[in-house]
Amino acid sequence: MTTALDDSPTAPVLDEDLRTARRARGQAILSGGLTAALGVVGTALGLSAIFGEPRHLRIGWLLPLVGVIFDLGPLGGFFVAATGAVSIAVGIYAVGYAQREHWARFPLVMLPLFVAAMLLVPAAGSVTTFLLAWELMAAASLVLVLSEHNREAVRSAGAFYAVMTQLGFAAILLALVVLSAAGGDAFATIAAHTGGISSGTRTAVFLLTLMGFGSKAGLLPLHAWLPRAHPEAPSPVSALMSAAMVNMGIYGFIRIDLQILGPGPHWWGLTLMIFGSVSAVFGVLQASVSTDLKRLLAYSTTENMGLITLALGTATLLSSYGAQQVAAMAMTAALLLILSHAAFKTLGFLAAGSVLAATGLRDLDKLGGLARRMPGTTVMFGIAALGASGLPLGAGFVGEWLLLQSLIHSPHGDNTLLALMMPLSVGAVALTTGLGIAAMVKAFGVGFLARPRSAAAEAAREAPASMLTGMTLAAAACAVFAVAPVLFGPVLKQVLAALPTVGGDAAGPALGGFLRLPGIAGSMAPGLIAVALVIAVLLALGLGRWGARHRPDAVVVPLWACGADSLSSKMQYTATSFAEPLQRVFDNVLQPETDVEVTHFAESQYLVEKVTYKTLLADPVEQRLYAPVVRAVTSWAQWVRRAHPGSVHLYLAYGALGLLIVLVIAR
Amino acid sequence: MSWIGKIRRVGRIVEPADEAPEATAAPPTGVTGSLQLRHVDCGSCNGCELEISGAFSSVYDAERFGARVVASPRHADGLLATGVVTRNMQQPLFNTLNSIPEPRVVIAVGDCAINGGAFAKGYGVVGSVADVIPVDVEVPGCPPTPQQIITALRTVTGR
């Protein structure tokens, strides 16, 4: 970590600068270290809650009437541990990042606060505490998103995020108030009295939580804030939001709808499955055509949250049909996907962050050639991309494999609903994987390989050691998920046991060295595949040595330019051109706005002076759904504005009027 | 489908192969019967191109002797040059040759490629292929017949 100062970009010249630099370094180390320390504490607490007995903590004085109740069970512990693990990597990374980007004091203070708030949410044991922690988390993240508020894009993204997160919070507030009205304040008491909750209340709570938690998890159609806010936030914050905060939405689903209110009726599972698969396909489609590195990652978050929700829905649906064993499989898939997504998304955003710090670029069309200039970061992003694409040796593979297995092994019997849902879901998952591969190949191949497409990318420098260290931790986690998910077997077992309503009491899949499915002749061994693949590749390299003694000496030659002297880097495929076929194939869904305009020379219309090709890929859902709402709200606000002429007396009169009305009513 | 009947009726239309000529140049890598060629038109009148395409057509079928025309010089081990070398094609000819991995042969097809032919005194002409790059095999004729081209190729493939 000490090497961070050596290549911190501000080379101290005057001792004034020296002092400021030293102060900046101190603050960065303090903030990042605090974040990482919180992460360590969180991980330890979470693991102890998973394996030890649940922990209770009641602080009466902190909040009038109800007090603050913390109640950390295996489920909460799981999420606390995941969040903590993410925070460790991010904290270490932030030490270097904050110095390189000259963070102000404010974000430095808010970063640990944000982590603390996120750790509190799953630990909350009562409705009030939950809402308190939730709002704290939302506020802290909002402030952090706005930390580069001098850019216009950041401000608009912040506004978007503020509105949507508050609306979501309103929905959750309503849902939980209804719930506590029916069952009490503490989650434990509610869970004890679920019998007394009417089906109408259950439905209301489910729909409201679907809105609230869905918007936090970035599910369609409430995802719109995510691809705006996550890219605009500073990269460590993006990593925290995209890898940890979105999980809180999933946690809400599991805790409220699956654990407390479950097992829900069929249509709960069906709704979750539909929302999940639609979000997954839409998210990955947007990711595969977006040319902004961080936006691409953000959309891939929507995709993965969709897959997780699909797995949750499958578990709910199957357990509502009594297929507990397969439901347990689906639930395990969901949990594994949550963990692996946290790992590779952290890594992805951190790597994107160090690219941003080194080049100031997020636009893939201008990047390229980083593999030679930032080898460490390139390897890190490669690991993340492999994990996100759900291929073997990638972190996401095992989870998606389990999800597919649970889908194809659902006992349909003579049930039309299952017999229709499962094939369609498999199709959705498959399309998601395919497009995810395309998106990640684009991000890695165009962004990091080939030759630089701009001077900034040409001048890129490797990230400092602290940033690399943070990324290495996340990369190690990715490797574990890819090769030895068996290490997480006990954890998943414990968490699953805490979810009896979704097949927790049935025997889940056995995560041994061989990942076996109970009752089905289905098994897989990621570790063995990895080893065998390495051996096979070495074998292939050996094949390549055949006839080597006849060869002339190897040479390095310029690229084949079809006879011309040299290829300029402008002749390469860019991200836009790479994704163009996909954009054309899916243009009914994406609805791109492209226009080509050709300007001729004045002398003759046969001589073309220049050709401009513009293409705009806006989020169609946003265009169709949000624009009208926003317009309506603005016009209404315009109307209300007329009541604000700015005269203090009038305002006082308003106040008095209000008071009178209240008195009259409350008489 | 009427095509199947046509295929059956036409049968084999390839000319019978006469016995292999003695190899002038040893096959580039010591492996007989495999020669990938990259064709470069240095400034030809396209007569030789017609005959070359004839040599690879169904009737003469140079592929049965292991010769094949490929798209990229990286895949090739022979350069098939036709026509006089014009000024604009001199550098491309160099570049193409240099991007063919060793060992490689250069085959000059047609009188123009060998000695400039009818265009020798042209104003935009650098000279024959041999003036620009070393030539291993020459196929005289204006244009050479597919049979001649195939015979020349067989001296290289040794098949």
Added chain:
Amino acid sequence: MSSTTGLSVLSVVATALQVLAVLAGAPLVVGGMRQVRARLEGRAGGGIGQPWRDLRKQMRKQQITPQGTTVVFGLAPAVVAGSTLLIAAIVPLIALGSPLDPAADLFGVVGLLFLGTVALTLAGLDTGTAFGGMGSSREITIAALVEPTILLAVFALSVPGHSANLAAIVSATANHPGQLVSPGSLLAFVALAIVVTAEAGRLPVDNPSTHLELTMIHEAMVLEYAGPKLALVEWASGMRLTVMLALVANLFLPWGIAGAQPSVLAVPIGLVAITVKVAALAGVLATCEVFLAKLRYFRIPELLAGSFLLALLAVTASYFFATPTN
């Protein structure tokens, strides 16, 4: 089920034999298909051994590294070949009980296949040439659209055997040949045939013998490869084709394959059987290709959508036609 069988020496031998057979046979399959085509065009053809000659020749040529390429470009051929070899070791071609069979089911095999594809597309991008990027973009688009069909077909195949493990599927088909004439498996077969041609880069999706860069898909990615690396790429693509053909053959016509505990006689029989099946399938494929022209690139999604539809029908059919009698 094979996932519980202990290892027998002979099954290990059979697995090793599978890998060797794919290694040695892949160029012959390619050469055979070229030969069939040549004969149907009225030519004599270079003979079945031509690809082997080309391989030997390329292996003796100079190693060339284009300027600015990274290790990705250098390793990609080995990764493609390696993943294909691994698939050859996993799937039941000669005998059922491969020691690696429980390590990866059909989903895993598909994943490994795509791993190879991704490696080559990255290599194409790594060169930084226009054609390389073009080929990669086209290849990855097709791969993305192929994936749903493949997984749905896998689903359809896994319904009768109640498992996606290859040995289980194959043995289930071998035990109940009646399922072969069910609409489900027929539709699945057609769907798989289409996606295999697409994934192997054959007509009508891609023309393996084109010389025009602008019409290339797979070839465009490998334009910069030369000598030994090129040989490895060509070899690997041949092996991919061979393995896919052999897998399709055994999924739908599993006869002659040796059991999980093969006898000394069963292994050579299995070898002969798979050789005959692959040869027959390759011949049929080559014959069909003579009558086909390459599709326009943006008509390919129609083809793949059709195959996706067939796969979906296959699943629905195998769900609903599931007659308890067989």
Added chain:
Amino acid sequence: MTQATYNGVLNLAAGAFLLAAVLIVWRRELRAIVVLLAWQGIALAAIPVTEGIYQDDAALITVGVVVLLLRAVALPLLLIRAVGTEPQERRESTPLVNTTASLMITAALTVLAYAVTRPIIALDPSPATRAVPAAFAVILIAVFVMVSRRHAVSQAVGFMMLDNGIAATAFLITAGVPLIVELGASLDVMFAVLVLGLLTGHMRRTFGGTDLDQLRELRG
């Protein structure tokens, strides 16, 4: 004929029946579409013949043979003649829905058919009724073809697919309809095709093409 082979052949016939419909949606060349229709007719005829052999019922077999003659030979020949007299446009140039989308719609329709016919299967789960969804799917697909195609010939094909589907459903649910009913049905289809043939001929003489959109011009 054993139970197993009966199942196999019947399922196969139903599958081929459905497959032909899908391919008709897929292809655009009119000639190919008509040929596929003939194949569908063969698959359709196979159903009563199989049942007839299985229940050794001569009448059913006769019905099957008649169906074969009409649906697989006569009607396609008529249509082929209609196509043959086409001057240039031998293919459905621009269907109202593009091929990819219509294939997806076909998938949705088929799944829908499977869903809605579950009760029928539940009534009497015999091999024959298990094949009903395929026949029903063909009906839906046929309607979709008639909706989405411009060309008069493909309209006719859609119409005949519709009738094929209805006939297949009838064969599968009731073990074979009376001969006379089937004959009546097939005959009026034949008349319909003849009328369509005349219509197309007239249209071609009037507009020089059989694109149904041009029928709009008939309005004064």
